[in-house]
Amino acid sequence: MGNLQATNLTCEYRANPLGIGVLSPRLSWQLESDRRGTLQQGYRIVVSEDAGAPVTSLWDTGYVASEESIQIEYAGPELNSRTRYLWKVKVWDTAGNESDWSGSAWFETTLLGKEEWKASWITPAASFLAPETEAAFLLRKGFRADRPIASARIYATAAGAYELYANGNRVSEDVLAPGWTSYPTRLQYQTYDATDLLRQGDNAIGIHLGDGWYRSGIGFEGRNFKYGEKRAALLQLHVRYEDGGEEIVVSDESWSCETSPVVYSTIYHGEEYDARLEQEGWSEAGFEDGGWGPAEAADLPMDRLVPQENWPTRVTETIRPIAALLTPAGDRVLDMGQNMVGRIRMRVEASAGxxxxLRHAEVLDRDGNIYFGNLRPARQTVVYTAKGEGREEYAPHFTFMGFRYVKVEGYPGLPGDELPLDAFLGEVIHSDMEPAGSFETSDDRVNKLQSNIRWGQRGNFLDVPTDCPQRDERLGWTGDAQVFIRTALFNYHGGPFFAKWLRDLKAEQHPDGGVPFVIPDVAGGASSAAWGDAAVICPWEVYRYYGDKRLLAEQFESMKAWVDYIRAQGDNEYLWNTGFHFGDWLGLDAKEGSYVGATPRELIATAYYAYSSRLVADAARVLGRPEEEAKYRELHERVVGAYREEFLSATGRVASPTQTAHVLTLMFDLADEAVRPRIAKDLNDLIVENGYHLTTGFVGTPYLCFVLSNHGYHQSAVKLLLQESYPGWLYSVAMGATTIWEHWDSLKPDGSFWSDDMNSFNHYAYGAIGDWMYRKVAGLDMAAEAPAYKRIHIEPLFGARALTYAKATHRSPYGIVESGWTIRGDEIEVNAVVPPNASAEIILRGATAAGLTEGGLPLSEAEGIRSVDEQADGVRLVVGSGSYTFRYENADLLRQKYTEHTVVLDLLSDPDAKELLQRHLPHLFEGALINIVKSSSLKQLSENGMARVPRETVDALLAALSG
Structure with a gap:
């Protein structure tokens, strides 16, 4: 059997998921093998109900000849509600090896039918507590279990945000459950295992109920946006006894209610907590609740309930403050060292009252004082009133803040005393996605940029993909999500996150197919190009990363409806030249006083029209819908034709002379292939003429470096990446940023701010550069025809001398994939990792088959290499699974250095030029020409048929450059 094994078993993206509501759950696994080129030939799955011994198979696939190992649909008998199922798998590979059975994994169903809900929505009786009461509510119920308990499950949710307790203990680590969905149509409920928290005898269940997104003021209107007037809770507890009996405890009018010490809490403004109002033991059995009021039924529907889809929101990391500051204004301020999203947990000993x-902010102003201006009306303030009984500890319950700095007022001590750092702890909160990707280079600044991208994603992926986490916004902007989704899915496992959000998008899509600006929709508004296109782009990218055909099929009608909506908008059905559009939002070529870049909005709208129609056709192909594929393929061709006629000249001139217009034309393949080199050159000229600075906004920026690299201008793309002056990705890094900014100059060199109106320091959209870094710099991509990295494409572009090392690693559905490279002198080493049951195409630019080794062996002797194809610009390999190390001398690098060397020799004949070289260019030639000499590569240059360089000329050059 060798070492072949099926491992990392998952069901619906999760390991051992509790509370799934899918009737045909999908099963996935990964293969382990130390043999290169391992490919699965077949599998066998066995599913059984976890009903104790003996175990009887419910579904046995028998041997299935297939290399598929992800998204395998359960096809056995109908599953029962509230039941745990065990499953295992064994596999066979193409070399004839058969694995042992995997270890058992499990999944457990939730309430699979609406009729199984016996509980009622409850809220405090209006005669006891007015619905508009600002304080959070406490709800409790005592009950008795008269026999030993075998298991206990709680199914619960809230119109609001809730924390669940059993016998005085938190039932889960979830924060802000049930999350934010399109509440009028969809409300998630959670499933919790409470077995270890209950006992034979007296028990109690408690619910702490706050406003959350349901009643907080969300949006731009400065009012309390309410999905409903009343907060309410819903709970159903199933207790199974060891003797086989069962008891159900439900939320109903027998529950008791009271106000909480959380006297005020909203998403934007923060929380106020009065510890003097605490009622010790309120969720424990035996608590005297005689003074509490009754609950009453709340008239809320049951048909909108859906089982938990997204990763739960949790505290995922804790951070200690790095400094306690006393600002010039005399404020005591904590510096967390990182712009984070979450809350502060505080310890204090203070007298009662x-x-x-705590006031939270992102930055300090130029004078070193804490800056609140960019928060707009959002207060981001926490107020804690001590009860005065020794050491007290508190963290907010129903809110979150975006911050690095915290102004602390009223903490015991004199005004000038330093705050005790050990009394404060930052708790980072976001959807608890599994980390998936990593990226690093030889340049620490780029590594910091990658860190900032990840922190920006963590801060803004808090149940929905928000634009920013601090000011009075925090909304699920569609445009931001679609430009960032590929970067997001590389860095974190976002399948459940985007599946949940896309279902909300579909639910809130307008009857005519238009898509709101934000999802969930609390802002209103029409549909804009590049924003509404999230309806098409996001499900397609989730399919690409995870092979999720089910979600693609589920969203397909929504995808079509968006493209059909566009078709109905324009004066010409193949151009979109009407209506409101954000355009190239925040483009730096905008007119004074405008947020919209100079690229014509109808050009952008039509470009996205073409792109989305193409993706809908591609989705139809994947889903096996040939008629719809033909329809949208023809539409795409007609839109491209209309675009060319309207916005391009026959010779390759783009009507709008902006960077973004050129970028979209090339990225979306809107120009005839014959004129694309002209357009690419024009784009590069625009970049060079602007001193290697961009002018693109939200629409053009994500694709800019891709277009340059794809059309022979990778050097320019890298120079843009490494640009430290404004505007450039490393400008914010040089200015001390720890997340991605909304504006390229959110903080100006003199310490002043771009504006107060719209100036987030944690705004992930421009972090979309990450996708290019992973796919082009490190060279890690997937083949166009095979999703989920089943067939990997590795093609690093390492021609830029500024970087000598890069590596990207990603946890794909098949396992770890990796592409990394290092340049040592003129030798390149490329490392690749291909997981079992996958293969890779590897393109090594500048290599020759004769000069290429793998693991120190000639290619002909290396295991796992299926084919070798020597091409004009390098070598193309196809390899099976395994870890590979390739080494070769790069003729491209030698050629590039020789070209620079020749230029220097020509200039040295002129004494004035020699002086200029010595004065202005030593950094360039110390990095190139002198290294050539020191590494004795002149001989290599000659052997490559380039030229012999006289020794005396080299000596003269070295003498000149050394001064």
């Missing part, structure tokens, strides 16, 4: 105020 002491009020401690």
């Amino acid at each position: 002491t009020r401690i105020v």
Whole structure:
């Protein structure tokens, strides 16, 4: 059997998921093998109900001849509600090896039918507590279990945000459950295992109920946006006894209610907590609740309930403050060292009634004072009132803040005393996605940029993909999500995250197919190109990363409806030249006082029209819908034709002389292939003429470096990446950023700010550069025809001398994939990791088959290499699974250095030029020409048929450059 094994078993993206509501759950696994070129030939799955011994198979696939190992649909008998199922798998590979059975994994169903809900929505009786009461509510119920308990499950949710307790203990680590969905149509409920928290005898269940997104003021209107007037809770507890009996405890009018010490809490403004109002033991059995009021039924529908889809929101990391500051204004301020999203957990000993105020902000101003201007009306303030009984500890319950700095008022001590750092702890909160990708280079600045991208994603992926986490916004902007989704899915496992959000998008899509600007929709508004296109781009990218055909099929009608909506908008059905559009939002070529870049909005709208129609056709092909594929393929061709006629000249001139217009034309393949080199050159000229600075906004920026690299201008793309002056990705890094900014100059060199109106320091959209870094710099991509990295494409572009090392690693559905390279002198080493049951195409630019080794062996002797194709610009390999190390001398690098060397020799004949070289260019030639000499590569240059360089000329050059 060798070492072949099926491992990392998952069901619906999760390992051992509790509370799934899918009737045909999908099963996936990965292969382990130390043999190169391992490919699965077949599998066998066995599923059984976890009903104790003996175990009887419910579904046995028998041997299935297939290399598929992800998204295998359960096709056995109908599953029962509230039941745990065990499953295992064994596999065979193409070399004839058969694995042992994997270890058992499990999945457990939730309430699979609406009729199984016996509970009622409850809220405090209006005669006892007015619905508009600002304080959070406490709801409790005591009950008795008269026999030993075998298991207990709680199914719960809220119109609001809730924390669940059993016998005085938190039932889960979830924060802000049930999350934010399109509440009028979809409300998630959670499933919790409470077995270890209950006992034979007296028990109690408690619910702490706050406003959350449901009743907080969300949006731009400055009012309390309410999905409903009343907060309410819904809970159903199933207790199974060891003797086989069962008891159900439900939320109903027998529950008792009271107000919480959380006297005020909203998403934007923060929370106020009065510890003097705490009721010790309120969720424990035996608590005297005689003074509490009754609950009453709340008239809320049951048909919108859906089982938890997204990763739960949790505290995922804790951070200690790095400094306690006393600002010039005399404020005591904590510096967390990182712009984070979450809350502060505080410890304090203070007399009863002491009020401690925490005000959260992202940056300091030029004078070193804490800056709140960019928060707009959002207060981001926490107020804690001490009860005065020794050491107290508190963290907010129903809110979150975006911040690096915290102004602390009222903490015990004199005004000038330094705050005790060990009394404060930052708790990072976001959807608890599994980390998936990593990226690093030889340039620490680029590594910091990657860190900033990841922190920006963590801060803004808090149940929905928000634009920013601090000001009075925090909304699920569609445009931001679609430009960033590929970067997001590389860095974190976002399948459940985007599946949940896309279902909300579909639910809130307008009857005519238009898509709101934000999802969930609390802002209103019409549909804009590049924003509404999230309806098409996002499900397609989720399919690409995870092979999720089910989600693609589920969203397909929504995808079509968006493209059909566009078709109905324009004066010409193949141009979109009407309506409102954000355009190239925040483009730097905008007119004074405008947020919209100079690229014509109808050009952008039509470009995206073409792109989305093409993706819908591609989705139809994947789903096996040939008629719809033909329809949208023809539409795409007609839109491209209309675009060319309207916005391009026959010779390759783009009507709009902006960077973004050129970028979209090339990225979306809107120009005839014959004129694309002209357009690419024009784009590169625009970049060079602007001193290697971009002018693109939200629409053009994500694709800019891709277009340059794809059309022979990778050097220019790298120079843009490494640009430290404004505007450039490393400008914010040089200015001390720890997340991605909304504006290229959110903080100006003199310490002043871009504006107060719209100036987030945690705004992930421009972090979309990450996708290019992973796919082009490190060279890690997937083949166009095979999703989920089943067939990997590795093609690093390492021609830029500024970087000598890069590596990208990603946890794909098949396992770890990796592409990394290092340049040592003129030798390149490329490392690739291909997981079992996958293969890779590897393109090594500048290599020759004769000069290429793998693991120190000639290619002909290396295991796992299926084919070798020597091409004009390098070598193309196809390899099976395994870890590979390729080494070769790069003729491209030698040729590039020789060209620079020749230029220097020509200039040295002129004494004035020699002086200029010595004065202005030593950094360039110390990095290139002198290294050639020191590494004795002159001989290599000659052997490559380039030229012999006289020794005396080299000596003269070295003498000149050394001064």
